Amino acid sequence: MKTESQDNVCEEAVFSSLFKSNSKTVFNYIYYKFGNEEKAYDAVQEAFLKLWENCAKVSPEKAKSYVYTVANNLYLNVIKAEKVRLKYADKTLNSTNESPEFLMEENQFKQKLDQALASLPENQRTVFLLNRIDGKKYAEIAEMEGVSVKAIEKRMHLALKTLREQIDGV
């Protein structure tokens, strides 16, 4: 009985923990793709609502990829990608001993990085940011995107390469 109830997404506790561990990533995932916070927020709601409605049919192991798929399909071909705006955690504030020149240089670099990120193809940007911001492993991203780990590695490699080329102005 106990295992059965744990196996069911319809259980409030199971559903709640699934939401807690995945909603932020679903949100970011959609945001990285389309650059629209509102749509990303809606996608989270929609995806988890769908999961709740189909809780009897979706096993907890499948639930994760289920919500990513739903969220992704929601805006597939519907909305045009907008410019992705990201913030930087102000870690530099603590290190005030840096020279102004260094800080300025760093800011310039960040601006370049921003531009480079915005111009990245959507799938490369998504992979790169999921890895860098959300700390997702390649395997996890592969599961979300429904492709092989190798394909994710390829995208990651290309993302880094393109970013470097953009920043160095090659």
Place this chain on the structure above:
Amino acid sequence: MQENYLAKWLNNELSEEELAEFKKSDEYTTYRKILEASGTLEGPDFNMDQAFTALKNKRELETPKVVQLHPFRKFLRVAAAIAVLMVTSYFYLNSLDENVSTQFAENKEVVLPDNSEIVLNADSEISYSEKAWDKERNIALRGEAFFKVAKGKRFTVSTDGGTVAVLGTQFNVENRNGFFEVTCYEGLVSVTFNGKETKLPAGDSFLAINGKIAKGKVVDISYPSWMSDESSFKSIPLQYVLDEFERQHNITVETKNIDLNQLYTGTFSNTNADLALQSISVPSQIKFKLEGNKVLFYAENAP
């Protein structure tokens, strides 16, 4: 350098030689910087608690909908079944003929949709279609009834003995066990018996007993005698007289050594049984013995 080495480097999957080689390359500094800078990146704010509360609200909003839909569908199913039942029964009942019948010792008056009147004598039955009444005035009769037909289309009375058709008149039809009599009191009545049509003017009657047409009596009253609680007979076999007595008084008749074919002419009361028994027995020269609900007629000279 292996395939996708940048991705491998990020994942610390490069071998030492590869790493050393990569570090020596010109691009390494930029890659290093990209890594550092992107490490401090943050996505837009996402309030998870708020999102979860919103989701719960939505869930609650949508859950009752799902629950509601079910009983409503059930209700629809039941409602549809009832509707179908009601419609079919409506049509069925509508197509059913109206039926009026009388028991022994009972008369009944029926007013038809066109204000025609029918008075049913005892142990009789009529049926007609109220719906089709405008199209055809057709009455099926078993037993005896007096008709006062309003003017209008052809009015037909069908019995297993014969058919009576009129346009508007007053007449009496009796059809029982091989006895078929039509008496016209007003207007003109057309009687079809065994495929032969007979026109019956007012005051005439048509009588057929066991398929043989007998001479009808000439009436000088305007309605049948049974309507004034009397039964009149003119040269009618005793059998039918006794049958009529049985019907009018609800008394079982038994006979012993009596010629039931002897003709009887006379009238008996439909309300007073003793008087009626006298009226039948005296002219026919027979005796009777009344015991409760049974009467025995027997020959005078019998023991």
